Amino acid sequence: MKNHVDEAYLELCKHILDEGTAKGDRTGTGTWSTFGYQMRFNLQEGFPLLTTKRTAFRLIATELLWFLKGDTNVRTLIAQNNHIWDEWAFEKWVKSADYRGPDMTNFGHRAAIDNQFNTIYKEQMAIFQEKILQDDTFAQIYGNLGPVYGKQWRSWPDATGGTIDQIKNVIDSIKNNPDSRRHLVTAWNPAEVEDMALPPCHSLFQFYVADGKLSCQLYQRSADVFLGVPFNIASYALLTHLIAKECHLEVGDFVHTLGDAHIYKNHLIQVQEQMSRDARALPQLLLNTDKESIFDYEMADLMIEGYDPHPSIKAPIAV
Template sequence: MINHVDEAYLKLCQYILDEGNAKGDRTGTGTWSTFGYQMRFDLQEGFPLLTTKKTAFRLIATELLWFLKGDTNVKTLIQQRNHIWDEWAFEKWVTSDEYEGPNMDHFGNRAAKDEQFAVIYKEQMSIFQEKILSDDDFAAKYGDLGPVYGKQWRSWPDAEGGTIDQIKNVIHSIKNNPNSRRHIVSAWNPAEVDDMALPPCHTLFQFYVADGKLSCQLYQRSADVFLGVPFNIASYALLTHLIAKECDLEVGEFIHTLGDAHIYKNHLDQVNEQLSREHRALPTLHLNEEKTSIFDYEMEDLKIEGYDPHPSIKAPIAV
């Protein structure tokens, strides 16, 4: 069986392997990279959760709800057993003057290559996570990631000392002026980029209404194709579903436009394994019909049915 989501994603992977440029990067890992690539997904044909490897919908959904609540502290995510942002907060701690444990320089790469160090790293990460959960002062200092997505989406600082709620504004705009070409939310705030644990990779998205359907296009400046992009596809598809429901629209397309799309050199074996797998049928998303506001959803209001993917494929994260 071929589904258009896995087909488009694996085509991107193969294109980078065949045509990509060898480039260095901030993490020192090295990548194969291409610049400027676009994929289109028809959200009427199923929810775009990859089937050629298991992709964790719970992690995607809890992260998106965290963004939508304007939260920027990993404590909320750790409480929900979501650890996808832990490394960036952990790095803040282990590079501080207060950290007195073993040297954690380049912990991501070292843990992937050195089993003995990986044990030490996991011990320190467990200590960090426990301190985040048990010590409010520690969590406030080391759990906060700075003015990342949730802050920019819900509390962009304005010139008068107030804030702009971009998500509320874009929903109001879609409802009241659907033909507008200004249904835009930006996470890239030049005045605050240097204060973020990680400058936003998915930088700007725009909505488009036609024929009673809501479509979304994302511009992503930097795309970790193996680990990040499957999450980004599903996250923005989910966001489109949530906003479409609130605006009494059907879903249309999700268009994913990539700037620097790269495969890390320590992900090549994993990518080739995924390329060898057969596609399966896409799952279906079900939303709690009783919820009317995008800001009221909790994880239990979001259900995926019919998801039968191949097993997950582990790979180290570059920090």
């Protein structure tokens, strides 16, 4: 079967390189950017884990389960050897009065171009990670990312002082009123954006039921195409599979709508390397059939079968 996932993703990369505009950004790295782009993936044709570079399903899945539990502290992820949120928590620490180590100003950019500084940065990051795991007070202060995705998904504050569980509500809505046009979850809470370590990039998603299948559309306001988008595709595909199973539906399409879709200028060589590779067969997702509720899953309940990608391609993250 043709791999439509890598094909669509690499076409996005080509579109940005051919048609994109050079723009500045808050990280100071610079990007090639385009605005308004959409990809559609038929989830019946395989699980959309890119094959033109290895994409770490374990990291994607543990992050999604973290969101679904309403967790906002990196301690949970670090304990599972998942470090995709570490930089934002680390930044909070090194900018605080409690930090006494070497100057970490602009650490993401400096670590990518200065090997000596990169060694120092890694030493400080290791200290940070150990303190998060061993010191409860430190973890509570510096591991907490603020009201990011998990908080908004599971505990959106309402006008009466209570909270709204958007994930539970959308599952109930799909089960009891499948033709509704209100199967929405939003992470963009204007009242709390400034309190978040990183305002939500994947900010709104909607489900759609037709012909016994569940489809999902994500609106992503800001898309780091090389590092972030492959994770986002697989994460929302996994979420769609989990909710479809609980609602006794098959999976349909995942529609990925991008606002500012950009390639960082220090990712150009990596993107070109990936574009030179041929796609391989998509893997399949296997779920533990004993689990009934989306909230009961653990990493051991999720498995990818038949994944044979090209090697991973490393690139610096812009913080």
